[in-house]
Amino acid sequence: MKMQGEGRPYWFSWCGLTIVTGILAGFMISQSLILGPFFTWFVESDNTNLMRETYSVYRASGTFALRYTLYYLPLLLSLIFGGVWTVLAFLRKTDRVVAAIAGLSTYWVSALFLGTGFMQVEEATMKGLADAATLQRFATLNVPLHSTFAVIYTASLVLLLAVAVRRIRTSSS
Numbered sequence: 001m002k003m004q005g006e007g008r009p010y011w012f013s014w015c016g017l018t019i020v021t022g023i024l025a026g027f028m029i030s031q032s033l034i035l036g037p038f039f040t041w042f043v044e045s046d047n048t049n050l051m052r053e054t055y056s057v058y059r060a061s062g063t064f065a066l067r068y069t070l071y072y073l074p075l076l077l078s079l080i081f082g083g084v085w086t087v088l089a090f091l092r093k094t095d096r097v098v099a100a101i102a103g104l105s106t107y108w109v110s111a112l113f114l115g116t117g118f119m120q121v122e123e124a125t126m127k128g129l130a131d132a133a134t135l136q137r138f139a140t141l142n143v144p145l146h147s148t149f150a151v152i153y154t155a156s157l158v159l160l161l162a163v164a165v166r167r168i169r170t171s172s173s
Contacts, residue, residue, distance in 0.1 A: 010092060013085035018160040020078045021105060025157050027074070028150035036143040043125070043139040052128030059126060078106040095163050102156035109149050118145055 042051040058064055086103035089095045101108075113119050118141050124130040125138040 010085065010088045013081050013088060014160065014163065016077065017081035017085050017103065018157065018164075020074045020081060021102065021153055021157045021160060023074045024078060024106070025150060025153035027071075028146055028153050032143055032147040032150045036146045039125070040139050040142045043135045048125075048128070048130075048135060051125075055126060056128040075106055082106055098159045098163055102159040105152055105156040109152055112145065112148065116141060116145065118142075 039051070042048055059068075082103045082105065086099040089099035089103060117137075121130070121134055121138050121141065124134050130138065
């Protein structure tokens with residue numbers, strides 16, 4: 001699996017994408033197993049005042065802004081590496097199916113996040129500004145949606161790793 005000439009940008013973007021996809025898979029698994037159920041618990045147990053008095057105050061702190069930026073950095077990198085790798089895969093006429101799925105995984109996740117309206121629901125809930133209907137929608141969608149994201153990123157990571165395994169197998173034959 002030598003990286004020569006025109007292959008370098010392809011493999012560099014594949015490597016970057018694979019790393020951030022693994023990070024995002026870990027984030028979403030954690031979100032769907034621990035943080036998501038915890039935030040949903042606030043709503044379902046009628047502890048939204050506690051969340052409003054604690055988490056929304058923490059979100060308003062200067063410390064949160066830096067951490068929030070660092071948390072979203074892998075999403076930005078995934079959009080960049082994924083877009084570049086997908087374009088290169090299509091130009092090289094190789095790994096196009098994987099590129100359409102895994103290379104664009106953050107685009108698919110973003111489409112679901114925005115398309116379901118969950119972005120606004122989550123934001124209102126986390127800021128303590130949600131009405132009863134919004135809180136119910138949050139409790140209904142939070143864990144299933146983040147679990148879907150975890151599946152998308154984990155499957156994408158497996159597909160990306162399979163690209164390298166296949167390439168190693170064909171180059172050693």
